[in-house]
Amino acid sequence: MNFGNVLTAMVTPFNQQGAIGFQEVTNLVEYLLDHGTEGLVVAGTTGESPTLSTKEKVALFTQVVKVVNKRVPVIAGTGSNNTAGSIALTKQAEDCGVDAIMLVTPYYNKPSQNGMHQHFMEIANKTRLPVMLYNIPGRSGINMNADTIIKLSQIENIVSVKEASGDLDQATTIIEKTSSDFSVYCGDDGLTLPMLSIGASGVVSVASHIIGTELNQMVTKFKQGHVKEAAAIHRRFLPVMNGLFTYPSPTPVKYALSQKGLECGGVRLPLIPLAEDEQLEIHEIVKDL
Template sequence: MSFGRILTAMVTPMNECLEVDYEEAKHLALHLVEHGNDGIVVAGTTGESPTISTEEKIELFKVVKETVGSRAVVIAGIGSNTTEASVTLAKKAAAVGVDGLMAVVPYYNKPSQEGLYQHFRKIAAATPLPLMLYNIPSRSSVNMLPETVLRLSEIPNITALKEACGMMDQVSELKRILPENFAMYSGDDSQTLPMLALGCTGIISVAGHVIGDEMRSMLDAWFAGDTQTALKWHLKLLPMFKGIFVTTNPVPIKYLLKYHGIKAGGVRLPLVDAIEKEKAFLDDLYRQIKG
């Protein structure tokens, strides 16, 4: 199942006291829908999921879905390194009307491939909602192998994968063995075009917060068969794709949202805000791309 071609993993806006700013979350959600996005992932890791509470997540799911309605799909980030916690959150997310779920490979625990299978199988069984898997070995320390994804794809409501392994051979193997209707998304903005070339569906983006329209132009060109224009967009946007990781995500993208009138606020510890050198770099980067 495809959730669309461009979804942004939304940051969680916070006020000066680092409380979740739900009004600004509504503002940001509308901004994303109006600038190239087919959907929004709420309370994923870009949304600081490890440091926001279950109650805050549920309220975010509710207000974002109420705000965008049928204009975009809303995917609830319900992943954690505790299976039971993910199951509980999945049920609560389903109750507030989200369109789907996304769960990251458990971090720190280092489960086996069988452990990964059982983890995601149990989450999928918790609700009838479509579930997107999220593989990001650089953050979780475990790489979910293609054979495990294939097993999971046999579960009817596991319908998609966000793949951020960074290895095109692994992406190729996934496309080779997975059912044709199983959607696969790049989990890294800079890998979007290479993964489209391998037959993938689209991108779960961070850069889409600030260059959603430009990314839409790149994907539209690709799917229209205009590969040269898509390549030109990729090369133009590449500095932004890479530069927004000058320090830990989501610190840079929260900073850059000021250019779009979004008060994204700071980040909760153990993350810290960008330092002046990083801010100067990001300001120059934004002017370079958008100027």
């Protein structure tokens, strides 16, 4: 299932009291849709999901669905390392009107490949929504291998994977051995163009908060066969893509958004705001945009 070329893993704006800022959410959604975003992933890791309560997640899903008003797909991050908890949140997300869910590989527990297969199958069987898997061993501590993803792709409503292992061989195997209607999305901004070259559908991006229009142009140019132009965009903006992960995400991108006049507030502990020298570093990366 194709959700669009550029999906944004959206930050969660907080107000001065540290609560979700719903007006800021509205402003951010409108900005992203005006700047190349074709789908929104809400309450993922970039949205600081570990620090959001279930009540906050449901309120966030509801607000984003309302603001988007069917213009682009809204994908709710409902995955966790608790299968029953993920099912419960998925059912609440369904009631909010989201278009799909994203399920991250269970972190910390380190289940076996068969355990992961059963985890995702159990959740998928309890929802009518399309499911995007999310493989990110750097954060979850375990890699969901290609064979497991290929096997899961045979479940009717498991339709996509955000592949952030950084392993192009693994991504190639997944693309080659899944059906043509199963989409593979790049989960690392800097690998978007290489992933497109092996058949990925697009990117679930953090950098699209800042360079969404440019990323969309790059993907579109590549798909139109203008490979050199796409490569030039990649080379030009790779420092931005990498620079936004210089410090724990989403701290840099929230600061960069503030520099563009989009206030999204701070971050919640255990993340901390950028120090002054760190702010200067991020400012230098994005000042010309």
